[in-house]
Amino acid sequence: MPDVIVLVSEASSSVAMEAMGFKRGLNYLLHMGVDVGVITTDRSPSIRVMKKLVAASNKKVNQDLRPWLKSVSNHLYWPCSSANGDPEKCLQRWRSLLHHICGVHRWQEDGVEHVCHHPAMTEEQQRRKKWLQVESSAFKALKSVVMDNNLLRDLKQMARFKHTGSLEVYHSSMLKYTEKRLHFKYDTMRARTQLAILDHNANIGRAQATTKEGQPRYRYCYSKQSAQWVAKPIYVHMYTPSRHSVTTLWSVS
Ligand SMILES: [Zn+2]
Incomplete structure (x- = not known):
């Protein structure tokens, strides 16, 4: 499928090249009659969330947020992996963070009772944790990141939990054959890409x-x-x- 390669000279930047290659590749698959059900990209909301939270927690008024950064980052994975494709469940589980972080493990939303899914905490654990106060600047900063509309929209998509681990593995195999520092002509690029695909496919199921x-x-x-x-x-x-x-x-x- 020679048409799916994008030449550097065709696009204004590498970002534009990605979009161009994506459109071309997808059109090719549709043209071949492939029934495309889901598209998975490596757009990663977790990186954006963490960047925003680190920036917020660097302000002195929000320093209470700092000890929570790792937990928030871990929590981002859970709603997506446990929602079984249900977008509302994914969002509800993501938002539950705002209760837990204030030390509240049982709450109501629209008349429905929800609980945290972690094991019950001992009184000692409950007393020692540095819970945030709802009125604090740290909590407000966290809430604005957690409830960001763009993020919520992305999370809804992520309820299907298609992650791109094997695509990243393929990319590293691709780099072995098509080194970025070198310039390849069209045919060479095509042959090397095919080699990378053969290599990847031969190795992917290894136990x-x-x-x-x-x-x-x-x-x-x-x-x-x-x-x-x-x-x-x-x-x-x-x-x-x-x-x-x-x-x-x-x-x-
Ligand atoms: Zn909790």
């Missing part, structure tokens, strides 16, 4: 490697971004075609 005892294997890496050690799964070394795909290959030849 996690296990120890002799059958425990899943991990390696430990330091993430500079979060300044934490993280466990990453180790995958089995080689892609082994299943019996089914071997049979298919034979019948083709």
